[in-house]
Amino acid sequence: MLTVHPYAGTQVALATRHGKQQALAPALARIPGMSLVLADDVDTDQLGTFTGEIPRSGSASETAVRKARLAIEATGLGLAVSSEGSFGPHPVAPMLSAGQEILAFVDTVRDVCILERRTTKTNFSHTTTRRLDEAADAFLARVGFGDHAVIVRPHSTADAQAPGPLVKGIQNRADLDAAISQCAAHSTDGLARLETDMRAHLNPTRMREISALAHQLASRLATLCPDCGTPGYGLVDREPGLPCGACGDPTRLTRATIHGCARCPHRSRHLRDDNQRSADPTFCDYCNP
Numbered sequence: 674m675l676t677v678h679p680y681a682g683t684q685v686a687l688a689t690r691h692g693k694q695q696a697l698a699p700a701l702a703r704i705p706g707m708s709l710v711l712a713d714d715v716d717t718d719q720l721g722t723f724t725g726e727i728p729r730s731g732s733a734s735e736t737a738v739r740k741a742r743l744a745i746e747a748t749g750l751g752l753a754v755s756s757e758g759s760f761g762p763h764p765v766a767p768m769l770s771a772g773q774e775i776l777a778f779v780d781t782v783r784d785v786c787i788l789e790r791r792t793t794k795t796n797f798s799h800t801t802t803r804r805l806d807e808a809a810d811a812f813l814a815r816v817g818f819g820d821h822a823v824i825v826r827p828h829s830t831a832d833a834q835a836p837g838p839l840v841k842g843i844q845n846r847a848d849l850d851a852a853i854s855q856c857a858a859h860s861t862d863g864l865a866r867l868e869t870d871m872r873a874h875l876n877p878t879r880m881r882e883i884s885a886l887a888h889q890l891a892s893r894l895a896t897l898c899p900d901c902g903t904p905g906y907g908l909v910d911r912e913p914g915l916p917c918g919a920c921g922d923p924t925r926l927t928r929a930t931i932h933g934c935a936r937c938p939h940r941s942r943h944l945r946d947d948n949q950r951s952a953d954p955t956f957c958d959y960c961n962p
């Protein structure tokens with residue numbers, strides 16, 4: 674029997690000023706005729722910027738849902754998608770950086786809100802320098818400067834109310850050299866602070882990760898609830914207790930995943946899809962206390 678997906682041929686609002694449609698549109702096109710409509714009037718920066726001129730209030734997932742609702746208000750459509758990223762030190766290895774991308778999908782007709790998230794590769798980093806020297810060049814090589822942009826500001830200012838120049842979206846050495854001189858001159862310690870620009874259109878690593886997450890969201894939307902038929906049936910919880918391969922005791926590793934519906938209470942339990950049925954004894958509290 675041929676069934677038509679409830680979202681076939683629908684329009685989805687997207688509020689972005691950072692070109693995220695290039696990551697989202699191809700993924701959502703997996704559902705026949707599903708297309709994006711840009712909510713150009715929504716200034717997503719009002720919900721906070723990476724560079725801190727406007728602080729974010731609320732968590733990344735709350736911000737993502739708020740952005741999607743603004744896109745719905747601006748376009749009058751019933752569906753919206755939005756993206757939000759957060760970056761910081763790696764929780765296990767603080768010398769490294771970690772990123773998290775979130776996509777929120779809101780359906781006001783079915784009263785459904787789906788959040789997909791993914792821990793990502795990122796070039797998120799910063800350094801300080803007086804000039805374009807060898808150390809600065811090593812930093813630039815590491816963060817992929819050129820196709821990835823950087824931001825420059827003074828490292829230290831006497832007055833927090835007057836932080837001085839903030840130069841964003843720099844992608845060539847001439848502009849970078851000028852920004853470093855300008856910001857170092859404004860800094861009380863003579864140092865300019867170089868940061869990776871995390872806006873998606875200036876950070877191809879981030880754009881690729883959003884694209885991968887968009888495919889994850891699209892396959893979730895393609896899956897209908899076996900009970901009520903609402904799109905978006907998928908992972909809602911994990912069940913720990915994968916047995917140790919040596920002694921059989923339950924470990925903290927995932928044994929099964931719980932899938933659920935975003936609208937009705939229907940749930941189902943699935944064994945790991947990687948076919949791993951036992952844990953390495955290194956993860957066992959008994960074998961490796």
Ligand SMILES: [Zn+2]
Binds near residue numbers: 917919954959960961
């Ligand atoms: Zn064990």
Ligand SMILES: [Zn+2]
Binds near residue numbers: 898899902935936939
């Ligand atoms: Zn359901």
